[in-house]
Amino acid sequence: MMDQSDLRIIRMLLQDSRAPLSKIAKELGMSQPAAQKRIEKLKAKGIIIGSTVLLNERMIGWKRALVVLNADRKKYLGIIESVKKMPTVTSVYEATGPYAIGIELVGPAGVVNGVIAHIGKMKGVRDFCPISLEEKVL
Secondary structure, X not given: OOOHHHHHHHHHHHHOOOOOHHHHHHHHOOOHHHHHHHHHHHHHOOOOOOOOOOOOHHHHOEEEEEEEEEEOOOOHHHHHXXXXXXXXXXXXXXXXXXXXXXXXXXXXXXXXXXXXXXXXHOOOEEEEEEEEEOOOOO
8 A cells, every 4th residue: 555655756756767865755754764665665566667767859859659549350469469569669558438559659750750650551450540749748
């Protein structure tokens, strides 16, 4: 069971995965060993599964995009397996709502555009909707 301190740790690490332990402990009003122990428990439970670096993709000519689509029932699993192997694909989701599959892509703009075009032409893909993400506001 997570408490408010665990949730605050998660929020802090989502904002800055490299936040110093001293800053986390100070924000929570606890010792560094106590904060470290909480982080280790969150990792052991599988709640925190890693850390990452955030890029300003636009500054290096990269693009972030989402593709949502529906697929023919017989091709659904094959499409998911094929998409997982494509360059620039960072996440593939089974989804609910008007689309059954969600795909996140990040990489050089030309490569992302090419992968998006390829996904749209795959056999069994229907209701294809690519979305370019331009500016993160939160």
